[in-house]
Amino acid sequence: MADVRIFGPVISTYVRIVEVVSHEAGLDHEVIPTAAHSDQNRHPFGKVPVVEVDGLELYETVSIARYLDNRHNGGALQSNDPVMQAGMDRWISVADSYLFPLFEHGLVMPFVMHRYAGQPLDEDRIARNLPNIAKSLEFLDLEIAKDGAWTGGFTLADIWLYVILRGVELTPHGAAGIAQCEHLKAWIAFTAMQPSIQATRWESEG
Missing domain, CATH: 1.20.1050.10 (Glutathione S-transferase Yfyf (Class Pi); Chain A, domain 2)
Incomplete structure (x- = not known):
């Protein structure tokens, strides 16, 4: 199983943002095609993506990206200044x-x-x-x-x-x-x- 499982449409802008951050962090990732308004989407407001990583279920792309970068990439994509x-x-x-x-x-x-x-x-x-x-x-x-x-x-x-x-x-x-x-x-x-x-x-x- 991949380190990061991303649930959302494969053509989604925000799915790709999470893919890029995962790659920067050296994490294997996979996209599980999930329509935003489907019953399978676990986002409480019907948005995408939802991510499974480190035993956590995360949603909201800013939160996901910061977590991946801070936890697995030493915050390399964010300035300390x-x-x-x-x-x-x-x-x-x-x-x-x-x-x-x-x-x-x-x-x-x-x-x-x-x-x-x-x-x-x-x-x-x-x-x-x-x-x-x-x-x-x-x-x-x-x-x-x-x-x-x-x-x-x-x-x-x-x-x-x-x-x-x-x-x-x-x-x-x-x-x-x-x-x-x-x-x-x-x-x-x-x-x-x-x-x-x-x-x-x-x-x-x-």
């Missing part, structure tokens, strides 16, 4: 609260449902959200241009932002938007070379 820690926490919060809901529901999910469920592409929803998506990508591009990094080194914030943005980049509109953001595009390409990112690629990445 309070200022850097605050920056990392800020970016994770921005990603969870603003970026993911906008990108996921406004762009990524319409393409997922079109490609994998055969539903008509919801072009109206995409069109309504593209202006805000473009503004968000521009904001990220300007932020990373300031010092070339989000928080310094490869941290949990980098993992959060990369996985969320990679989902965006796999859509035609998202790829076009990111291509116009010089600094963001370069950061995505650089981060994509991390071994843990390479090891957890989605099937849709080829």
Whole structure:
């Protein structure tokens, strides 16, 4: 049995975040495909993932990631400096609260449902959200241009932002938007070379 058992959809952004952190910690992991709203999902609010590790059952990705990194990786993905820690926490919060809901529901999910469920592409929803998506990508591009990094080194914030943005980049509109953001595009390409990112690629990445 794997060290870390991750219950959630194999294409889930947050499942992949846990996969990346597990790889960074040197832990074997497996994904047990579990739909968010199925009876098999043990998350009390119907979210994913739920994780079994060290005899524990954990949910909420921030909690899971911090536990794996602190318990099995010496906290290597988190800075000991309070200022850097605050920056990392800020970016994770921005990603969870603003970026993911906008990108996921406004762009990524319409393409997922079109490609994998055969539903008509919801072009109206995409069109309504593209202006805000473009503004968000521009904001990220300007932020990373300031010092070339989000928080310094490869941290949990980098993992959060990369996985969320990679989902965006796999859509035609998202790829076009990111291509116009010089600094963001370069950061995505650089981060994509991390071994843990390479090891957890989605099937849709080829």
